[in-house]
Structure formats: C-alpha cells, structure tokens
Amino acid sequence: MHVTLRQLKVFETVARLGSFTRAAEELFLSQPTVSMQVKQLSDAVGQPLFELTGRRICLTEMGEELFRTCREMFDTWNRFEMTAAAMKGLKKGRLKLACVTTAKYFIPRLLGPFCDRYPGIDVRLEVANREAVVERLARGEDDLYIMTSPPQHFDIAMRAFLENPLVPIAPGGHPLAAQANIPLARFAKERMLLRERGSGTRLAVERMFREQGVELKARMEISSNEAIKQAVAGGLGVTVISQQALAIEPMTQDIAVLDVEGFPLQGAWHVVHAGNKQLSVVAQTFFDFLCNEARQMLPGPLGQPTTHSQNGVAAIRKEFLKQ
Secondary structure (H helix, E strand, O other), X not given: OOOOHHHHHHHHHHHHHOOHHHHHHHHOOXXXXXXXXXXXXXXXXXXXXXXXXXXXXEEOHHHHHXXXXXXXXXXXXXXXXXXXXXXXXXXXXXXXXXXXXXXXXXXXXHHHHHHHHOXXXXXXXXXXXXXXXXXXXXXXXXXXXXXXXXXXXXXXXXXXXXXXXXXXXXXXXXXXXXXXOEOHHHHHOOOEEEEOOOOHHHHHHHHHHHHHOOOOOOOEEEOOHHHHHHHHHOOOOXXXXXXXXXXXXXXXXXXEEOOEOOOOEOOXXXXXXXXXXXXXXXXXXXXXXXXXXXXXXXXXXXXXXXXXXXXXXXXXXXXXXXX
C-alpha cells in the first residue's frame, strides 16, 4: 500500500473526532482537503473506512482496525519524541492544554513564566465549559486538562495544585451585605443565580446545599462568570462564584462578598490526564510546574489558602476592598 503519514494523521483525527469538519479545524485544513486525504487512503486500502449512519459518520470494520493501528503507530512515535526531547534538554516540544472557563483567570499567568523558561515550547490552549472539556478528555484530544471537578467515571490521573475557594456575592447595598454569620437557609431564600448544569462551581454548590439539607432553587442559569457578575451587579440576584473570578477585577460598590455560614467553600484546581496515557516530557514538565510552583507564582488571594472561618471571610472582603 502506498500511504503517507499525512493521510494516516488526517484519518486518525476524523476517526477520533467523528467529524470531517472538526478534523479540518483541528488540523488547520479545508474540509475538501480532509475528505480528499481520507478518500485517497481508502482507495489505497481497497475498502471504505467510514459509513454514513443517519447524519453521523461511523467507522467500518476496516476503519476500526486501521484506527487501532494508527493509534499504536502514533503512540510509538510520541514515545520517540519524548526520548528525543529529553535528549535535547526540552529545547523544543508541544503542549496541548484544555481548561474550564474559570481557569482562564489564572492559567495565562502561569503559562507566561513557563514559556519564558522554555521558549522552544509551543502551547495550544483550549478554553471551554466543563462538559466540553470532559468530552475532550474522553477523546484524548489534549495532554493535560485543568478543572475543579474531575469526572469520577473515567480512568484518569489527577492532582490538586491550587486552592479554589467559592464565595457568595450579592449586589452592593444588598441588605445581607451588612450582616454577619448569615444562615445558609436565609441566603437560599434570595433570588439565586447559578452557572449552567455540569459546571464545576454548580456541582460544588449543589453538593454543599444537599449535605446541609437546604433546598437550592436556580432562578436563573448563566453560562459565564462575566455575565453572572454583571447580573449580580445589576441587582438580578445573588450567587456563589470562584474567588479567582473576582480577584482579577477590583471590587466596587456594585458587588459585595457576603458572610454566609459555611463559606468560603473550599475546593481545588486539579491537573488531569488520561490514566493510561504516558505523558510527554513537555506535559510532565508542565504537570510538575503546576504542582510545585503554582501557589508561589500567583500572589494574593489566588495563591493563598482560605479557611472556613469567619476570619477567612473577613480576610477576603478586606483583600478586595483594598483594590
């Protein structure tokens, strides 16, 4: 068979993503080019590699066998690249990283020093909601994944590398803003704004309310931190949000951090990868970088652990009022 590595790579990408369009986007090719490469490979093999089921493309039996062969070939090549990178002292390499939307507030501040230290490393960063990141993890699209609530039903390896306290906020001038030790049940009576279902913040908040036996009703679901902060500032309701989403912007009179019992709600950021995947030298280096240096490199509330106590809430409010 006269086939090329380019054809095999295009085929592997289409098979992994289940889409010619998405494969074209990932490979920075036109869709006709992707289709042509797959057709040429199919002609060389002598049998169809994909079949259309409804509006979805599926691998044929021959396609399944070729997909397994491609993964084995590329795994072998990746091991060679890891060896070569180690021999060259990590002078060159690639890092594919995916993170949930809230992580965009601090990941660039870590990637900057990392890229300065290793200028030959090319980084591709994907930012998406938790559901999309979990899907990427299932397909093995990236080297590492940054999230607060790793999926429990996957074969993964993970490690916490940074605290992620969640704090309750309300519009500035809200009656609860001047109160201390607000009962959780009282806070729950307010018009509650929550992130979309599946969000790491939403999962943590729902778990806390469930454990405390307090009913949580979402009066409005909002899919981004920026929008939910603007909604709170506009007087639409109260919410619980990652402290990191507040730490980037100065606190104003439009938003108040509340002193609600049980908050700050402690959580952590995790770096995750597939449990059966051997990390490249580059990915392992960034993994170690996050675990060993993230807390020291993020000053202020981003890098400092917070307690569940009243003093912890007071410290957060004082820190924001300084800004």
